[in-house]
Amino acid sequence: MPAATMDEVVALAKRRGLIFPASEIYGGIANTYDYGHYGVLLKRNVIDEWWRAMVFERDDIVALDSAIIQHPRTWxxxxHLAGFTDPLVQCLGKCKRRFRLDHLQEEAEARGEDPAKVVCPVCGGELSEPRAFNLMFETTIGPVQEAGAAVYxxxxxxxxxxxxxxxxxxYARKRPPFGIAQVGKSFRNEITPGNFIFRTLEFEQMEMEFFVPPDEAGKWYDYWRQERLDWYARLGISRERLRLREHTLEELSHYSSGTADVEYLYPIGWSELEGVANRGDFDLTQHxxxxxxxLEWKDPQTGKGYVPHVIEPAAGVGRTILALLCEAYDTDELGGEERTVLRxxxxxxxxxxxxxxxLRKAGHPEVAREVxxxxxxxxxxxxxxxxxxxRRxxxxxxxxxxxxxxxxHQTIEDRTVTLRDRDSLTQERVPIAELADELGRRVTNRTPA
Known part of the structure; x- marks a missing residue:
């Protein structure tokens, strides 16, 4: 079962200043969210853990921060220009809302209904014929719109x-197998079904392209599937709510010889946390x-070259944060009262x-500030x-x-403090002189997945 309901997680995130709707004083914009102080710290920690696993604990991956706006020929x-589209339908009944047809059909199949007979999920009205719309946000370079100035x-x-x-x-003095990793914002003009930060208009990705000799692609694909699954477990997500799902032949992109999703059991059901794809040499060949x-690698000794194949683990920061919040949300009873806790x-x-x-009496605040x-x-x-x-x-x-x-009181007498553990609720006395080292050991302790 999911660890929590979506309503519980959303309410806690807003109440405690982790994540809340953007532009709320103006009524908000669907599927856009702001991160408050604690949400910013949580996001930064997730990204830091990803950089640690991808770059700082390895010597075969380098970092990159590429531009958000690339040359239009890139797409x-x-x-993306020709094929990055979704099927859009509009309600012809009372509400006139728009939906992605494939999402409505997937939901109908999950309920055991005929996906060919879907109706508006809001008012039950008839739906229009689907039409394709491109998911990329278009803008222009320069002060006026003119031919040739369109970018995405x-x-x-x-x-x-x-x-x-x-x-x-x-510059990096690397040879395949090696990777290039980056974290950054992406933008998709999606018609989304809500579900908090699971799918938003702007989102952050943690993505790595691992370039390998063509005959080693299968081995590295297997390696990165398991490595990425294990990473989530090391962050504290239960393996009972994690799984690897291999894509069927019908699901595969035309360039992919294999794609697997790391899925988490969200309150909305099993859904993708991260995709790991064997992209072949499609991207480098196209560019x-x-x-x-x-765009190839040449052996400096023999002069022979080849176009590397690419294994791509691509994760969403927002989806990772949502999974962590859902997994950590818990309630118990303490002193006869219900306690809500993020573990x-x-x-x-x-x-x-x-x-x-x-206490606020003489000596206590001063020592507390010192600690x-x-x-x-x-x-x-x-x-x-x-x-x-x-309450604190x-x-x-x-x-x-x-x-x-x-x-x-005892702190003033013997320079010891009470150290409380959130989960076990145990309390123990620790000398102030040893406190920082003790906490450092506990905070940085990473048990194997």
Whole structure:
């Protein structure tokens, strides 16, 4: 079963300033969201963990940050201009809303209904004939619209990597197998069914293209399928709610010889977290054809070259965050009252430790500030002296803070503090002099997946 309902996660995210609708004072824009303070910290931690796994703990992948606006020919070569479309239908009844036909048909099949007889899910009205619309946002370069000035906001980060393949070969001193990784915004003008941040108009991708000798593509495809599944487990997601789903022949893109989705059991059902695709040599071959540049690797010893094949693990930051929130959301009973808690893994928790002075009498705030200042240079820490201690604990539990440090009477006497664990609720005395090191060990401890 899913770990939480979507309504519970959405309500907590808004209440605690993680994620909330964008432009809300003007009524909002469908499927756009802002990240508050704790959401920003959570997002940054997720991205940092991805960079750690992809670049900092390996020596065969380099980083890139390519431009959002690429030359228009990029999207001709990649096939996005001609084929990046969705089937759009409009309700002919009362509500006049628009929907993606394929989404309505998938939902009908899941309910055991005939997908050829779908109607408007809002008012039950008849639907129009489907028409194709391109998902890319178009804009213009320069102060006026004129022929030849049309450009597009990128719908994926991958193409920038392929455009910079030759440049990267020249400076990075790498040879296949090696990868190029980047994190960045992408934009798709999708008709979306809601579901919070699962599918949005602008989103961040964590994408890596791994260039391999053609005869090694199958081996590396298997490797990256398992490696990416394990990464989510290391972030604290239960393997019972993770799976690898291989695409059928009918689902495969024309250039792919194999694609698998890492799926998570969201409240909306099993859905894609990340795709891992064996893209062959399609992308480099296409860009070589359209640009006139040779995009291949040559052996400096023999002079022989080849166009590498590409294995692509492509993940969404928003979908990863949503999975982590759904997985971490929990309730229990404490002191006769229900407690809501986000059991986030310490590596991604927005705040690692909260410092809570028990009293405001002389000595307590000063020592608490001293402890806080000693911790904040080592990890994300928060000082909280507002309200009763129980209320402060609940506040920190709801944003996922794994540890809380309480300064009390005994602290003034012997320079020890109470260290509280969010999940076990155990409390132990720790000397202030040893606190930073102890928390450092706990926060950075990564158990094998």
């Amino acid at each position: 001709e070569a990649s096939g 906001l990128r719908p994926e980060t991958a193409q920038g990597i392929f455009l910079d393949f030759k440049q990267t070969l020249q 070589a054809k359209f640009s006139g540049e040779k 986030l893994h310490p590596s991604v928790a927005p705040v690692k430790v909260a410092v809570l002075p028990l 806080y200042e000693s911790l904040r240079t080592r990890m994300s820490a928060e000082y909280d002296d507002g309200g009763a201690i129980g 604990y609940r506040r920190q539990d709801e944003i996922g803070t794994p540890y809380a440090v309480t300064i009390d």
